Each structure stands twice: as C-alpha cells, then as structure tokens.
Amino acid sequence: MRPGHEEIKDKLPEYISTGNIPDDVKEHLRSCDKCSQEAFLLQELNKVQVPEPGGLFFETLPQKVRASVRQKKKGFLFRFVPVFTLIALVVVTGYIYHTITPPLTEEELFTDPFAIQVFDLSGLSEDDIPPISVDIADDEIYLTEETSLYREFASLSSEEMEDLYEALEIKNRNGGVL
Amino acid sequence: MDVKQTRYAEDLRLIEKYLGGDEYAVEELVMKYQRKVYSLAYRMTGDIEDSKDVTQKTFLQVFANIRGFRKKSSFYTWLYRIAMNTCLNHLKKKGNDTLELNESIAGSNGNALPALIKEERSSFIRGSLKKLPDRQKTAVTLRAYEELSLKETAEVMKCSEGAVKAHYHNGMKRLKEILSASADSPGRKGEGI
C-alpha cells in the first residue's frame, strides 16, 4: 500500500537526514505542496555545517572525562575526610593546650572566671574565712524587699506568735476567712 | 538485529563494564558519542566554544547520574536528553546576545534568502532556529538532524508523541514564516526578521 500524506509527513525528517528517500515518497513530494515545502526546509536545515571544534578536542575529551569521573569517585569515598580531620584537630589541640599550659598564678585564679574549678580550698582553715556580718537595725527588718518572711516571723515576741497561731486556727475553721 | 538494537546492546555492555569498575569504559562511551553530542550542541547554540563546553558538561552529567539510568529507554535517548537540557540551560545562562549578530547579518543583506551566499545562509537559518521557543527548537533539532523517530524524540523530551508532533509542526511552520518573510521582502531593509 502506498504511504499516505500523514505517514510521509511524520517520516520526512528521517528520509531527508539519511538521504534515503523511497520512490513512492518522491512521487508524493512532487504532488504535495505541503510535504515538498517541508522537505525543502529540512534540506536547508541539513545543509547547515557543523565546524570542527579544533584543538584536539575529540582526541582529549575521553581521557579528560575519565580523569574527572575518577576524581569524583575518590571524592565520594573521601567526602567525610575533612570532617574527621577537623574533629581530630580539635581534640588534639585541646589535649595539647591542656598539657602545655602552665598552672594559673594566684592573681589569674581570681580574675579568670573559669579558674573557679581549679581553686584549691583544701588548705584553708575556718579562721581564714572572714565572718559575714550584716548590720541591720531592728526597725529596718520589717517589710523591706531584702528581708525574708522568716526574719519577719523571727522578730515576733512569744505573745505575738501565740496571737498569730490563734488567728490562723480561726482562719482554718472558717474555711480561709479570718 | 538492526542498527539501533546493536547500538543499544553495545551501550548496555559498556555501562555494565563501567559499573563493574572498568573506568576505561568511560572513554569508549565518550568516543562513541562525542561527535553526536557536539553536533547537537552546535545546532542548538551555533557557537564552537559553547558546544565544546556543553559536550564536556553533558558527559560529566552522564557519568555522575549513570546509576539513575533505567534500562527502560535506550542509552542514547537518555544521553540526548541530558545534552538537550545542558544546551537549554547554557543558552538560558548566556542570554540572547549571539542572536542579534545573526539578525544583523540577515538584515544587512537585503533580507533576500536566496541571494545570501552559502555561509550567510547557514548562519541565517541557524539564527532563525535559535529564535524558536525551547520546546519547538528541541523538537525540530532532534527530528531534523538526529534521525530520531517520533517515539525516540518523545522519550528524549519526556512528552507524548502527539506533543512532539505539535512542537515540531509549530516550529517548522514558524521557520517557514521567518524564511519566507525574509525572502519576500527585499525592501524591508534593516528591519530584521
């Protein structure tokens, strides 16, 4: 059976680029304007020459790609090497720093906030620690922000304490109301 | 076995060889397809240096992703797909600066296509092809130059055969318009195409 217009149109690019045009297709091209115009355009497109890349491009590309692929493969294996190196470096540096750093002087011990951990208290006796004395006048004790609730209680006389107990008991009996 | 089947079987053998640890299979595959990829890149970009660049990048992409190659399609349609994407990305990055050059060649010759000497004519046609939208340009280039069937072109473009036909048809129609407009209007000098 003769190939129809649609079939030829679909296969034209293959016919033209291979230069292999069957006779019945040639016959169709003579009678069909659409197909012959398309064949002409395809021929024009196929006339466009591709210049040589030069510079031994095709001779060197296969090796270049192989070398690059090998590099990538290695890269995959050693991808985590920098991370391990970094961790090892931090550990070693810390160890070296710890072993070669001279002990802190007494002054450094007081100014260095991290030195508190190495501050040796074993040689101190009770007398070496100065007593902490707070001078507060009796009338300053009450209701200042610095004083605690316990101090407030401590300042009560025994009668006042009894009154307070009594009041609290009444409050308890009344369900929280004095 | 026809030519395409033989090629398919040989490609698979080389890929297996490479995956089996033989890195020289890389060279064999590159040697086999480098001219095809380079030509395709040149049809799409119209520039030697760009085409060399695209060819190299394509093969690097191929081997970086070869484990993702499914044997459902043939290797060369897969390769063409990567090459086409690399070309289109390259053109996108580069912008349209080379296009104006072709336009000015066309404009300065009275726009009469038949009167153009062979080299200018080639350059003019290439320039016209470059003006097509990406999908049309890809369909026309693959169909016109690469001896790919509709089915293979559809595989490369990851679309239906019907869509390939439509892109190809619209692309060819647009090319005809561009070429006939320039041939019919010798008076419209300097207007471009």
Ligand SMILES: [Zn+2]
């Ligand atoms: Zn026809």
